[in-house]
Amino acid sequence: xxxxIITVGSEIILGSILNTNAQYLTRRxxxxxxxxxxHTSLKDNKEQLKQVIKTGLKRADLLIFTGGLGPTGDDxxxxxxxxxxxxxxxxxxxxxxxxxxxxxxxxxxxxxxxxKQAYIPEGSKSIKNDIGTAPGIFIEWxxxxxxxxxxxxxxxxxxxxxxxxxxxxxxxxxxxxTIKTIGIGESHLETILKDIINSGDNPTIATYASEGIVDxxxxxxxxxxxxxxxxxxxxxxxxKDRIAENIYSYNNETIExxxxxxxxxxxxxxxxxxxxxxxxxTSRFTKIPGVSEVFDRGIVxxxxxSKMKELNVKKHTLDKYGAVSKEVALEMAKGLLExxxxxxxxxxxGLAGPTNGDENKPIGLVFIGxxxxxxxxxxxxxxxxxxxxxxxxxxLNAFNELRKILLNM
Amino acid sequence: xxxxIITVGSEIILGSILNTNAQYLTRRxxxxxxxxxxHTSLKDNKEQLKQVIKTGLKRADLLIFTGGLGPTGDDxxxxxxxxxxxxxxxxxxxxxxxxxxxxxxxxxxxxxxxxKQAYIPEGSKSIKNDIGTAPGIFIEWxxxxxxxxxxxxxxxxxxxxxxxxxxxxxxxxxxxxTIKTIGIGESHLETILKDIINSGDNPTIATYASEGIVDxxxxxxxxxxxxxxxxxxxxxxxxKDRIAENIYSYNNETIExxxxxxxxxxxxxxxxxxxxxxxxxTSRFTKIPGVSEVFDRGIVxxxxxSKMKELNVKKHTLDKYGAVSKEVALEMAKGLLExxxxxxxxxxxGLAGPTNGDENKPIGLVFIGxxxxxxxxxxxxxxxxxxxxxxxxxxLNAFNELRKILLNM
Numbered sequence: 001x002x003x004x005i006i007t008v009g010s011e012i013i014l015g016s017i018l019n020t021n022a023q024y025l026t027r028r029x030x031x032x033x034x035x036x037x038x039h040t041s042l043k044d045n046k047e048q049l050k051q052v053i054k055t056g057l058k059r060a061d062l063l064i065f066t067g068g069l070g071p072t073g074d075d076x077x078x079x080x081x082x083x084x085x086x087x088x089x090x091x092x093x094x095x096x097x098x099x100x101x102x103x104x105x106x107x108x109x110x111x112x113x114x115x116k117q118a119y120i121p122e123g124s125k126s127i128k129n130d131i132g133t134a135p136g137i138f139i140e141w142x143x144x145x146x147x148x149x150x151x152x153x154x155x156x157x158x159x160x161x162x163x164x165x166x167x168x169x170x171x172x173x174x175x176x177x178t179i180k181t182i183g184i185g186e187s188h189l190e191t192i193l194k195d196i197i198n199s200g201d202n203p204t205i206a207t208y209a210s211e212g213i214v215d216x217x218x219x220x221x222x223x224x225x226x227x228x229x230x231x232x233x234x235x236x237x238x239x240k241d242r243i244a245e246n247i248y249s250y251n252n253e254t255i256e257x258x259x260x261x262x263x264x265x266x267x268x269x270x271x272x273x274x275x276x277x278x279x280x281x282t283s284r285f286t287k288i289p290g291v292s293e294v295f296d297r298g299i300v301x302x303x304x305x306s307k308m309k310e311l312n313v314k315k316h317t318l319d320k321y322g323a324v325s326k327e328v329a330l331e332m333a334k335g336l337l338e339x340x341x342x343x344x345x346x347x348x349x350g351l352a353g354p355t356n357g358d359e360n361k362p363i364g365l366v367f368i369g370x371x372x373x374x375x376x377x378x379x380x381x382x383x384x385x386x387x388x389x390x391x392x393x394x395x396l397n398a399f400n401e402l403r404k405i406l407l408n409m
Numbered sequence: 410x411x412x413x414i415i416t417v418g419s420e421i422i423l424g425s426i427l428n429t430n431a432q433y434l435t436r437r438x439x440x441x442x443x444x445x446x447x448h449t450s451l452k453d454n455k456e457q458l459k460q461v462i463k464t465g466l467k468r469a470d471l472l473i474f475t476g477g478l479g480p481t482g483d484d485x486x487x488x489x490x491x492x493x494x495x496x497x498x499x500x501x502x503x504x505x506x507x508x509x510x511x512x513x514x515x516x517x518x519x520x521x522x523x524x525k526q527a528y529i530p531e532g533s534k535s536i537k538n539d540i541g542t543a544p545g546i547f548i549e550w551x552x553x554x555x556x557x558x559x560x561x562x563x564x565x566x567x568x569x570x571x572x573x574x575x576x577x578x579x580x581x582x583x584x585x586x587t588i589k590t591i592g593i594g595e596s597h598l599e600t601i602l603k604d605i606i607n608s609g610d611n612p613t614i615a616t617y618a619s620e621g622i623v624d625x626x627x628x629x630x631x632x633x634x635x636x637x638x639x640x641x642x643x644x645x646x647x648x649k650d651r652i653a654e655n656i657y658s659y660n661n662e663t664i665e666x667x668x669x670x671x672x673x674x675x676x677x678x679x680x681x682x683x684x685x686x687x688x689x690x691t692s693r694f695t696k697i698p699g700v701s702e703v704f705d706r707g708i709v710x711x712x713x714x715s716k717m718k719e720l721n722v723k724k725h726t727l728d729k730y731g732a733v734s735k736e737v738a739l740e741m742a743k744g745l746l747e748x749x750x751x752x753x754x755x756x757x758x759g760l761a762g763p764t765n766g767d768e769n770k771p772i773g774l775v776f777i778g779x780x781x782x783x784x785x786x787x788x789x790x791x792x793x794x795x796x797x798x799x800x801x802x803x804x805l806n807a808f809n810e811l812r813k814i815l816l817n818m
Contacts, residue, residue, distance in 0.1 A: 013445055015435035018427050022450070026424035036422055037457060039450035041431070048446060048468075055464055059457070176423075187480045187522040197482075206419045206453075207481065210561065217423070272709075278695025279688035282709045286687025289763050289796055291711075297719065298709035300681075300691045306706035306749070340715070354698050364515075384515035386540065387698055 004060035009067035033172035067151030071113035087121040276350035311335030329369035413469035418476035476560030480522040587661035685759035720744035738778035
């Protein structure tokens, strides 16, 4: 079944709110095996809505509308849908009583407008609204299904889950997972995985890139759970065989979550000494609830004097090699480890830009140092993009270096 | 001009991400007087995209596409738009060189896939991508305008603002500004400003709220510059008369930029000691280029031992009042000031959640301490929301307290 989600209302089309209803319904439909092909949003305009319905009927089998079921004058989704399908509206006494009861229960008085909500198209099924007043509508019409849901997300979600899913559920099961990779470009990745990606439409495989990270999303379909699980597992294995070392999660985790878990499993404590990343590593890491179990402290040593005082970096090293150097990265990590008594200390120093780069030390040059009781290493990176990009990529690479070291510890 | 925004890509239509691009473009277009009638989202499917383009051409004058301009096989917005309009693609040597330079500069090798991005439809205008590799496309075709933008929000927004707005702007002069406010809710603000907001459609005034901040966006139009400037200035004055103390910028700056400028003007140096905000304050601050002039260091003291060792917080104070207390916030700020010799030191300690709150110290309780050579103060906040929300709001309030103190210094 091919579905289209149609969002009616000015809040979306004026940009006041994000279209979370379309996202929610798309995910839920995907989970029950119904593919969503289109999202359409439009404002409260009868003629435009009519055209959108006609277009939808041509290209989809299931149209789900949200919004425009309320009592006011610019709520007319039900009226326009009925008119477009050629269905008459009639007053449903049960719904009228339900609405009356809702108002009595909440000690509010019912306005004549609210009676409008008790009219439903002939041959349709009225869907109870347990939370608000506007009932939903379920219409089967010439091999198509049209579902009208209220706009407020809580009412819409409740109604959809409780009453609509049982009416439209297919026999097919759909499962998805996201493999997260680092250190490999999207086009390079697609070249490596070309034959797997193009091997058919089940599972579907799509890649999504964002600043240094490429997600591989896999969606498998089938008639029984075992089949779908096997399909998913086999696809993951095939991908793993080719790019295992670039994969940091098979389960849509962030790279800092992966590092956090590795530290926790190994009962290790960490501290950060940041220069060019300016606290971004520490800040990302402390977004994780419960991080205090593994995290001791972070020091953002921006000035040379703070590098010397906080981390015992030698003035001689700063003078001879400059603050952005492998030597300083090493001393920062070593100084932090000695000062804090953690198990692993990470340092960053680099040029995030936009100014102060030169030929020898261009903007984007970043050194990442790691000190443990057994080893002291530093790696050099040449990162592209503006200040924010360089800081982001440096922090991702820092977590990736930690991940690799922790896997071997 | 009637516009339709067409979002191409599986991330939206699988529900993986929210359609923030459609929202952003709708707002920006509304601000320059172009009405958006439809949003359409669809997946990477050539035949479906073709039909969507045909439908769009029938019902709108301006079609803006986002997504599908990248180098991979499922990026084909440009190809399908060209085919639908009957335009041939040709290789633009300038673009090819730009892409080549981008790869050279970043020490990466260009794959054949990337050359695909250098093809543009005949009669169209290629739009430079200052941030990534995929250029945008601007097409004028039979009284319609089609604009193709890359999908990543940062690239899309930059390109749209810098290059597309000047191309589609109507004949009148249009100027805009954003007043940024803190500490006042959106509905309260709208009530206070109701008569100004509703006084006509020039200037247009819209409010956008996000976690503690409400933006008031003012767009003025007219035939000559003086008129537009006067209109803008008068509106700003009217708003200022009513809510001056909640306004931190008349010029769309972030609150950390305002703090940075005040420090720079007064030749002052700052340092941060963070607990519950976990480096977020330092990280936000160091995103500002040139911040090293005013910023010395940041210390994220998560553990009690680090609070004592790094900031000289007394064990007695921690035992008696707990880490989340006014007393500890004061000692953190004082200890940092003494250690660093900066002019102003800020501290945070609080409960970001999700666990460890109780009746006396609920989640969302945050203390912000500030020490200067003249004074030592701490303020208590009770913030709502999840961990990320509490951290965000605490950092906003920290910058706002700094702003207020700096204005009086």
